[in-house]
Amino acid sequence: MIEFDHVSFSYGARPVLEDVSFLVHADERVAILGGSGDGKTTILKLILGLLKPDSGKILIDGEDIEDKTEDDLKEIRTKFSIVFQEGALFDSLSVKENVAFGLREYTKMSEREIDQKVRVLLRKVGLEEAMELMPEQLSGGMHRRVAIMRSVAAFEPKMFLYDEPTTGLDPVNADIICKLILDLSQHGNGFIVVTHKIFDAVKLAKRFMFLRNSTMVFDGNMEKLLHSSIPEIQIFLRELNLT
Amino acid sequence: MKRLKELFSNLQDFYLLSIQGLLNVGRRPFYFKDLIEQMDYAGAGSLIIILLVSLFIGMALSLQLSAELSRVGMKMYTGKVVGVSIIREIGPVLTALVFAGRVGSGMASELGSMVLGHQVDSLRVFGVDPVKKLVCPRILSAIVMLPVLTIIGDAISLLGGYLIAVFVSHQSGAVYWSSIRDVFVYENVLAGSVKPFIFGYLIACISCYTGLSTKGGAIGLRRTTTKAVVISFITIIVSDFILTRILLYVLGFSV
Numbered sequence: 001m002i003e004f005d006h007v008s009f010s011y012g013a014r015p016v017l018e019d020v021s022f023l024v025h026a027d028e029r030v031a032i033l034g035g036s037g038d039g040k041t042t043i044l045k046l047i048l049g050l051l052k053p054d055s056g057k058i059l060i061d062g063e064d065i066e067d068k069t070e071d072d073l074k075e076i077r078t079k080f081s082i083v084f085q086e087g088a089l090f091d092s093l094s095v096k097e098n099v100a101f102g103l104r105e106y107t108k109m110s111e112r113e114i115d116q117k118v119r120v121l122l123r124k125v126g127l128e129e130a131m132e133l134m135p136e137q138l139s140g141g142m143h144r145r146v147a148i149m150r151s152v153a154a155f156e157p158k159m160f161l162y163d164e165p166t167t168g169l170d171p172v173n174a175d176i177i178c179k180l181i182l183d184l185s186q187h188g189n190g191f192i193v194v195t196h197k198i199f200d201a202v203k204l205a206k207r208f209m210f211l212r213n214s215t216m217v218f219d220g221n222m223e224k225l226l227h228s229s230i231p232e233i234q235i236f237l238r239e240l241n242l243t
Numbered sequence: 244m245k246r247l248k249e250l251f252s253n254l255q256d257f258y259l260l261s262i263q264g265l266l267n268v269g270r271r272p273f274y275f276k277d278l279i280e281q282m283d284y285a286g287a288g289s290l291i292i293i294l295l296v297s298l299f300i301g302m303a304l305s306l307q308l309s310a311e312l313s314r315v316g317m318k319m320y321t322g323k324v325v326g327v328s329i330i331r332e333i334g335p336v337l338t339a340l341v342f343a344g345r346v347g348s349g350m351a352s353e354l355g356s357m358v359l360g361h362q363v364d365s366l367r368v369f370g371v372d373p374v375k376k377l378v379c380p381r382i383l384s385a386i387v388m389l390p391v392l393t394i395i396g397d398a399i400s401l402l403g404g405y406l407i408a409v410f411v412s413h414q415s416g417a418v419y420w421s422s423i424r425d426v427f428v429y430e431n432v433l434a435g436s437v438k439p440f441i442f443g444y445l446i447a448c449i450s451c452y453t454g455l456s457t458k459g460g461a462i463g464l465r466r467t468t469t470k471a472v473v474i475s476f477i478t479i480i481v482s483d484f485i486l487t488r489i490l491l492y493v494l495g496f497s498v
Contacts, residue, residue: 045364048367048368050364050367050368070367070372074370077367077368077370078370080368082365082368084361084364084365085361086360086361088361088362088364088365089362090362090365091356091360092280101369102369105369105370105371106369106370154369
């Protein structure tokens with residue numbers, strides 16, 4: 001369970017989040033919508049303790065993470081799996097090494113076991129043949145698929161966090177990624193997907209939040225979203241009507 | 244006032260990273276693969292440029308000194324002066340400047356792009372300390388490889404000086420090398436060999452710090468790389484003066 005209690009955050013003098021409060025359960029499927037620079041990615045980083053809020057509280061399973069050290073946060077971070085924007089694969093490592101990264105850090109598996117696990121994971125997303133390739137040799141869609149598999153390789157997360165998982169992808173690849181996200185949450189794991197692509201958000205989520213000028217101006221289900229009178233949401237929905 | 248506060252805050256972060264980077268070198272886990280990779284990049288990758296620069300600096304220095312010393316009839320001292328200048332001063336500083344330009348800028352831009360691409364955040368999510376994984380191997384590789392490069396550079400500079408002294412200034416090769424041998428005394432060698440370790444540490448810390456504090460896309464990355472090189476250059480030259488002063492005092496040279 002993630003709870004934001006009147007959280008504010010700023011980069012220097014620029015406020016990014018102002019007095020944001022919400023509660024998300026581990027099995028919920030949430031999409032956070034909003035324009036660029038409205039603090040969507042910041043929310044994910046705050047959840048993981050990668051950033052500290054200026055004010056307010058962030059509770060993960062009832063535990064305040066504000067004063068936690070990096071070592072304490074390790075345990076909290078294993079509850080989540082995050083896929084950063086554009087995948088954030090390690091440039092200097094091959095696809096296999098990227099997926100194996102968490103396994104080497106978190107488990108005591110032998111090289112043979114790691115190799116087998118990586119193969120199984122990559123086979124799931126049709127990338128077994130790409131094991132020895134470097135990230136620069138992958139297409140955008142392949143990048144995201146590898147990143148998703150890397151994020152689930154080492155631990156079994158309670159919840160998934162996705163930062164713009166389909167941005168920059170063609171509709172076919174975006175659809176593959178959406179299906180993969182839904183597949184991974186089949187066993188009751190929820191997710192928070194941060195996106196500005198309403199079409200994908202609607203495909204994935206059941207609950208929607210909307211950020212405007214650093215504040216959360218909307219939090220509700222699909223029906224409420226469709227009837228929202230907020231002008232920015234109307235603009236987002238127009239894109240949906242066109243498709 | 245706000246800028247001053249920011250400056251002090253940055254300095255504090257820099258010192259913290261420099262200390263943590265050094266202390267964590269001896270703590271588990273060790274990232275040997277990263278260390279070897281960094282040593283290869285910093286050492287083997289810089290060798291050709293160091294060889295070229297050192298050769299021509301040695302030749303230019305020998306040329307200048309031969310011309311000036313021959314006017315006062317002391318051409319036979321060319322080897323001695325070239326030797327002292329290269330071993331104590333020019334060798335370590337020149338190699339450090341080239342190292343900062345090539346390796347320091349590379350470290351800063353690589354770490355900067357990792358920050359912008361969320362790779363550093365990914366490391367933290369996987370429970371990996373970015374200081375141990377990224378900073379320590381770079382500091383260690385710079386501390387090891389810069390002295391090695393300096394020794395090689397010094398040797399090549401002396402060779403360049405020899406080529407000019409013998410083939411252009413028509414001096415005796417035996418006299419040149421015997422003067423160089425005279426220069427290889429404990430004081431000179433120590434004065435020249437302490438500096439590269441300190442320069443290497445400073446270059447790696449500055450480059451890692453500027454890289455890890457990158458903000459603002461491609462322009463931010465450009466700013467980071469420029470900042471790393473400029474600050475490293477200034478730091479090398481200022482710290483060279485301070486170290487020279489200290490070493491001369493410690494080794495008992497009178498000024």
